[in-house]
Amino acid sequence: xxxxxxxxxxxxxxxxxxxxxxxxxxxxxxxxxxxxxxxxxxxxxxxxxxxxxxxxxxxxxxxxxxxxxxxxxxxxxxxxxxxxxxxxxxxxxxxxxxxxxxxxxxxxxxxxxxxxxxxxxxxxxxxxxxxxxxxxxxxxxxxxxxxxxxxxxxxxxxxxxxxxxxxxxxxxxxxxxxxxxxxxxxxxxxxxxxxxxxxxxxxxxxxxxxxxxxxxxxxxxxxxxxxxxxxxxxxxxxxxxxxxxxxxxxxxxxxxxxxxxxxxxxxxxxxxxxxxxxxxxxxxxxxxxxxxxxxxxxxxxxxxxxxxxxxxxxxxxxxxxxxxxxxxxxxxxxxxxxxxxxxxxxxxxxxxxxxxxxxxxxxxxxxxxxxxxxxxxxxx
Numbered sequence: 001x002x003x004x005x006x007x008x009x010x011x012x013x014x015x016x017x018x019x020x021x022x023x024x025x026x027x028x029x030x031x032x033x034x035x036x037x038x039x040x041x042x043x044x045x046x047x048x049x050x051x052x053x054x055x056x057x058x059x060x061x062x063x064x065x066x067x068x069x070x071x072x073x074x075x076x077x078x079x080x081x082x083x084x085x086x087x088x089x090x091x092x093x094x095x096x097x098x099x100x101x102x103x104x105x106x107x108x109x110x111x112x113x114x115x116x117x118x119x120x121x122x123x124x125x126x127x128x129x130x131x132x133x134x135x136x137x138x139x140x141x142x143x144x145x146x147x148x149x150x151x152x153x154x155x156x157x158x159x160x161x162x163x164x165x166x167x168x169x170x171x172x173x174x175x176x177x178x179x180x181x182x183x184x185x186x187x188x189x190x191x192x193x194x195x196x197x198x199x200x201x202x203x204x205x206x207x208x209x210x211x212x213x214x215x216x217x218x219x220x221x222x223x224x225x226x227x228x229x230x231x232x233x234x235x236x237x238x239x240x241x242x243x244x245x246x247x248x249x250x251x252x253x254x255x256x257x258x259x260x261x262x263x264x265x266x267x268x269x270x271x272x273x274x275x276x277x278x279x280x281x282x283x284x285x286x287x288x289x290x291x292x293x294x295x296x297x298x299x300x301x302x303x304x305x306x307x308x309x310x311x312x313x314x315x316x317x318x319x320x321x322x323x324x325x326x327x328x329x330x331x332x333x334x335x336x337x338x339x340x341x342x343x344x345x346x347x348x349x350x351x352x353x354x355x356x357x358x359x360x361x362x363x364x365x366x367x368x369x370x371x372x373x374x375x376x377x378x379x380x
Contacts, residue, residue, distance in 0.1 A: 005099055008032050008071040009128050011042070013101070015053070016073045016136055019044040021188035025291040027104075027140035029053040031072040033061045033095070040064035052077065054086040058093050066094035073133045075104040075126075078113035087116045097123040101133035105144045139190075139294035142314055148284040148375035149190065149295040153304055154182060154317045155333040156359075162325035163301065163333050168201050175357030178319045182298075183208045185317075189219055189296040191246075191287065195303040196225035205235045206298070207243065218243035220292060224303055226277045228253035232264040248278050248286075280306045284375035305336025308346055311373040313366055316348065320360045 015030030022028070023045045031053035033041035041064065043056025051059075054076050058065050076086040076098070090098065098117055103110055103126065118124050134141055139150035156174035157163055164170035172179070186192055186208035198204060206221040221243065223230055228249045230237070236245055245266045249258065250273040258268050269286060272279045280303075287295065297307060307313050318333070339345050348364035355361070 004037070005071070005128060008034055008039075008069075009073075009099060009101060011039070012053075012071045012073050013129060013132060013136060015042060015044040016133075019053075020136070022047055024048065024190050024293050025140075025143065026052075027074055027137040029072065029074045029137075031057040031070060033057045033065055033068045033070055035061075035064055035068035040068060049083070052083060052086050055083070055089055058089055061093075067096045069097040069099060070095050071099045073101045073129075074137065075100050075102070075109060075111075076113045076117070077104065077109050078116050085113075085116075087113050087120075090117065091120045091122070095122060098125070099128055100124065100126045101128055102126070102130045105141050138314070142372070143288065143293035146288075146372040146374050148288040148312075149292050150314050151284070151295045151297055151307060151312055152185070152189070152315045152317060153297045153307065153313045154185070154319075155299065155304070156319040156321060157333055158321055158323045158325040160324050160326060161332055162327070162330040163299075164201075164331050165325055166327040166329040168331075170202065173321045173323065174319045175321065175359045177357035178321075178359045178361065181356055181361075185296055186219055189294045190292045191220035191222050191294070192296045192298060193222040193224065193303075194297075194299045196223055196227075196229050197302070198299040199223055199225070199230050199234055199236060202299075203235045204298075205238075207239075219296075220244045220246055220287075220290075222246045222248060222287075222295075224248050224278050224280070224283065226250050226252060226273065228257035228261060228268070230261060230266075232260050237261075237264045237266060248283050250276075250278055252276070277306070280312060281310055281375045284312060288375065301331055301333055301335030304334045305338075308334060308366075309336065311366070311368065312375065313346075316362075316364050316366070318362045319356065320362065322358050 012030040012032045016028045019028040026045055026048050029045045031043050032039055041057035041061030043053045045053045078085050078087045114124050142150035158173055192206045221236055225247050226249055230247055247261050247266045247268045248271055251270055262268050272282045347367040349367050351364040353362055
């Protein structure tokens, strides 16, 4: 494949990137139709139930799709779901060639879409910018392969590793530029999560700001609260009926507290307990059943430790601010008991360093032997 193919696939990837946060539980896909060196159609996947990227591009192209080359970031679907198969539409339109970045991991598609196109006499090529395409839809791939949301652990720390002062004051460690980036993530991720300790200490809303959003509707806001201690007056519940709040608790929670939270508009899920706390593996499995494909984990330290201990963090984003806090009682981003030996520490790979104002942001992925860590059961 030549440089022209690369340029058109980059265009398709750009279209897919703009659709992130709008398509869940479907992947964000971009498609470009090219005939005689000119783009005749383009599109990105609409919200679930709406047209896929290939269909949007075909509608724009009309008769110019016949004999064209389609550049698409994910394998065209071959099954009836919320919409008819894209493969059939491409065949009917007379597309001559399909350049696909990566195969769809879904068991009802994986390879069958490309095979159907080949059987119809369409030239098919796969693998151009495959890694970029998979990374763009890393949440969708994890959701399909593991049956749970992709988990991004995000926190902000001082240069000496503290998330707050000894009194619990944490506003603001990170810069305004860092906070703007986090609000951008909230507009893309399906759910934002924190522990009840964060609710009690900081009273967060966990909403993206400003209100202009990339996604359709608010993300789910999830509080892990084993004993239903979330106050009904908490900021997170002020718009609960409109903006979807989930309280994850256990059968150890007092029934009157559960009913009060439900009356305030929250959806309360009673989940299995592990060591007296919500089993995070069971919680992720439940979120997967709710078609939540991506989760932004924002606090606090004990919850982060529980996810890391179970191998349920897929990506980490740490904002490091040029400020020193000090203090033995000042909290850290990951609490728990910690590992006994450095050999058992969580190692990170694919490290990327960026600047947000005066902050340094470190983005990385935990090193894993197995690609997928499933959420079901207490062992995860």
